[in-house]
Amino acid sequence: MKKSFAACLFALPVLALAAPADLLPVELEFFLYPILYADSGVPLIPGAGATNYGSLPVVADAHLHIGPAYTDTALVSLAGGSSMTVAFDTWLPVIRGHKTIACSLVLAGEDTAFLRLCDTTFVVVCDIGIDTMYRQGGCTYVVVHNYGNVHSSVVVTLNLEDSLHGLRYSDRISLFLDEGDVQTVVFPFYDSPPPVLWYYCASLSADMRMENNYDTLVVGAHIQDVPVGGPGAQPLRLVPAPGGFVLYGPAEALDHVLVFDPTGRMLATTRRRESDRLQVSGLGPGVYIVSAGDFRHKLVLAR
Numbered sequence: 200m201k202k203s204f205a206a207c208l209f210a211l212p213v214l215a216l217a218a219p220a221d222l223l224p225v226e227l228e229f230f231l232y233p234i235l236y237a238d239s240g241v242p243l244i245p246g247a248g249a250t251n252y253g254s255l256p257v258v259a260d261a262h263l264h265i266g267p268a269y270t271d272t273a274l275v276s277l278a279g280g281s282s283m284t285v286a287f288d289t290w291l292p293v294i295r296g297h298k299t300i301a302c303s304l305v306l307a308g309e310d311t312a313f314l315r316l317c318d319t320t321f322v323v324v325c326d327i328g329i330d331t332m333y334r335q336g337g338c339t340y341v342v343v344h345n346y347g348n349v350h351s352s353v354v355v356t357l358n359l360e361d362s363l364h365g366l367r368y369s370d371r372i373s374l375f376l377d378e379g380d381v382q383t384v385v386f387p388f389y390d391s392p393p394p395v396l397w398y399y400c401a402s403l404s405a406d407m408r409m410e411n412n413y414d415t416l417v418v419g420a421h422i423q424d425v426p427v428g429g430p431g432a433q434p435l436r437l438v439p440a441p442g443g444f445v446l447y448g449p450a451e452a453l454d455h456v457l458v459f460d461p462t463g464r465m466l467a468t469t470r471r472r473e474s475d476r477l478q479v480s481g482l483g484p485g486v487y488i489v490s491a492g493d494f495r496h497k498l499v500l501a502r
Contacts, residue, residue, distance in 0.1 A: 240407060295347075347378065458479065
């Protein structure tokens with residue numbers, strides 16, 4: 200996945216500045232960075248270094264261009280025999296691929312550059328994501344996609360938990376993907392019989408985009424009714440339905456139905472009320488807490 204690129208300054212040859220005949224020659228050595236590889240979305244502060252090997256002072260403007268979108272100017276003021284580091288404004292690499300870096304020095308009061316240096320940097324996008332996950336023939340399939348512009352290695356981890364015993368199975372498979380490559384990882388057969396609810400959780404080792412590094416698959420449908428109305432209280436009857444559930448019970452309970460996610464955040468739902476039932480829809484796969492009157496229900500909807 201994400202590679203760690205060492206910051207390397209690429210030194211450029213010493214270039215001589217032609218000076219008037221009655222003055223001693225002045226030499227400037229200039230080197231540029233950012234690094235040879237830049238991560239997309241990671242801010243960098245471009246810089247340059249200048250050394251005046253002559254005995255005369257030099258005052259100039261340094262103009263830096265990176266690709267077609269970035270340009271900045273900084274002042275270079277060097278006494279004879281001195282050096283300085285020039286810092287430019289922050290550059291945010293976004294567009295992937297090669298970018299030309301060009302820096303020029305223009306003496307104060309002049310219009311023409313007396314030094315021009317060029318090199319390139321490569322904007323890297325390390326992004327591998329899970330497209331989908333599914334079960335077939337007892338095996339678990341995870342489809343992995345390299346959305347980046349460099350080849351990358353990735354570790355795919357599958358954890359299998361059930362609702363009664365927690366973690367039951369874990370395995371890891373390493374992959375190597377070229378740019379744009381799509382591969383399907385097959386985890387071997389593991390029997391997950393009903394009625395226990397099974398959670399299949401696939402994850403990738405970290406890269407620049409974390410939001411597509413995870414996927415979950417819930418196998419089976421499970422309802423855990425938790426009455427909170429005291430001893431002998433009978434839970435309402437809750438039946439899962441596509442995208443939601445149907446709740447059967449007395450009208451006074453159906454008038455006060457709330458749906459929460461596991462963090463306690465109340466969710467908006469679509470409802471259709473009849474005399475002895477309430478149909479709730481608009482929910483995707485996941486775990487929900489249904490509160491109705493004096494009763495609370497834990498509902499898991501499978502994909």
